[in-house]
Amino acid sequence: MRHDQVNQDLEASPSVAASGAESASRAGARPLNTADYRALDAAHHLHPFSDMAALNRVGSRIIVKAEGVYLWDSDGNRIIDGMAGLWCVNAGYGRRELADAAYRQLLQLPYYNTFFKTTHPPVIALSALLSELTPAPFNHFFYCSSGSEGNDTALRIVYRYWATQGKPSKKYVISRKNSYHGSTIAGATLGGMSYMHEQMPSKVEHIVHIDQPYYFGEAPASLSPEAFGLERARQLEAKILELGPENVAAFIGEPFQGAGGVIFPPSSYWPEIERICRRYDVLLIADEVIGGFGRTGEWFAHRHFGFEPDLLTLAKGLTSGYVPMGAVALHDRIAAPIIENGEFNHGLTYSGHPVAAAVAVANLELLRDEGIVERVEHDTGPYFQASLRQAFDRHPIVGEVAGAGLVAAVQLAQEPRTRKRFANGSEVAAVCRDFCFNGNLIMRASGDRMLLSPPLVVTHAEIDEIVEKAKRAVDATAQQFGLA
Known part of the structure; x- marks a missing residue:
């Protein structure tokens, strides 16, 4: 099957088999159907984080259209996106303002680099706007194309x-087990995902890990959440002393762990982490790739937890996922010596790409001017959290609902009251994820936790739909495992 036939049929939505007929007939070609797309996909496409042999046996779901918080597949099914793509479509799908910004910039200046003493208006405007939206000490920004590249860049900034x-002896960077900081060699080394490390014989040196602050899954019954948070935070101090404070450069953490399961640490955790970093002269990096730009109801998730980092890594919500872009924000006390001490030997072809920057400006202005983040804080976020907690109160296989704003995790458990987890928790969650998928809800599984992170423009009625479908899937899971 020729690639130009695929291109012709991409105009068809929401149902390729039906509405694609007219465009295909104009070109004298049979319209592609779901089976055609799956065959081409299996023949040529390697998916991220996938068992391709298993996927190709069942076939991919072909997403052909999106609007607001909804997706449509090639069979015409409407799906509510409870994950905002990959945590990123904060402004929702189909925003003409972002498409128009990209189109205008593509016509005027589709690309130029920011090397060799050059710059351009979109990246200047974005930097000025970010300096207004980030907390006051952050006034300088380095650009890249993803969160992975952002965390690689943060390492380079720390060492410089x-x-x-x-x-220069300060080389060690401390991270956490079950954290996620990207999929480049450096990003994946920083992350604490053991299954990723197993396929990475080459790792970046001087990166070590401490335990995560996962109260439900790892705290002894004798410890309160606050005591457990302090215990886990003080592992950082122990590791610094083990390595020698003169050798430790930075600690990196997601304010809440995203891909690791939307793990919200106890309230005692982050203030103690910050205290330890300041005591031992260790830089504090907040990975805001998921939490940034309104997800918790604050513009940046570290504000929700009440601590002040030295560096922020940003992506995803920066452009609402419409085009790839990442950034690192530098606190003034970090930026000044780098600016004043010669060349910083780091850069990427697409650093500050003009089209990405123009879309980011339009996106951030939209989030700001429509009061979307404030609505998450005061309206839709509290409604979402309350609705989930009410729906799963005393559920036979739900141990907790965790989260804030428009991000949440539903913890599956064999005996919720005693915090006894399923021995095969990831299998149980995979079953639940499939029930969600078949019920036209995108809800992600991470270990034995089910995750939600809908677009920030979601309404109360759409939240009701998400919660209803999630409840139905969890109920079906409990029934399948004989625990209903």
């Missing part, structure tokens, strides 16, 4: 900073 301070 300590060199300017005459402390």
Whole structure:
């Protein structure tokens, strides 16, 4: 099957087999149907984080259209997107403002680099706007194309900073088990996903991990959440002392762990982490790739937890996923010595890409001017959290609902009251995910936790639909495992 036939049929939506007929007949070709797409996909496409042999046996679901919080597949099914793509479509699908911004910029200046003493208006405008939206100490930004590249860049900034301070021995970066910081070699080394490390014989040196602050799954029954949060935070101090404070450059953490299961640490955790970093002169990096731009009801998730980082890594909600872009925000105390001490030998072809920057500006202005983040904080976020907690109160296989704003996890458990987890928790969650998928809800499974992170423009009625479908899937899962 020729690629130009695929291109002709991409105009068809929501049902390729039906509404694609006219465009295909104009070109004298049979319209592609779901089976055609699946065959081409299986023949040529390697999916991220997938068992391709297993996927190809059942076939991919072909998404052909999106609007608001909804997706349509090639069979005409309407699906509510409870994950905002991959945590990123904050402004919702189909925003003409973002498409128009991209189109205008493509016509005027589709690409130029920011090397060789050059710049361009979109990246200047974006930097100025970010300096207004981020907390006051953040006034300088380095651009890239993804969160993975952002975390790689953060490492380079950390090492360059300590060199300017005459402390080149500060090389160790401490992260957490079950954290996620991207899929490049450096990003995946920073992350604490053991299954990723198993396929990475080459890792970045001087990166070590401590335990995650996962109260439901790992706390002894004798510890309160607050005591457990302090215990896990103080592992950072122990590791710094083990390595020697003169050798430790930074600690990196997601304010809440996203791909690791939407794990919200106890309230005692982040203030203690910040205290330890300041005591031992260790930089604090907040990975805001998921949490940034309104997800918790704050513009940046570290504000929800009440701590002040030295660096922020940003992506996803920066452009609402419409085009790839990432960034690193530097606190003034980090930016100044890097600016004042010669060349910073790091850069990427697409650093500050003009089209991405123009879309980011339009997206951030939309989030700001329509009061979307404030609505998450005061209206839809509290409604979402209350609705989930009410729906799963005393559920036979739900141990907790965790989250804030428009991000949440539903913890599956064999005995919720005693925090006894399923021995085959990931299998149980996979079954639940499939019930969601077959019920036209995108809800992600991570270990034995079911995750939700809908677009920030979601309405009360759409939240009701998400919660109803999630409840139906969890009920079906409990019934399948004989625990209804």
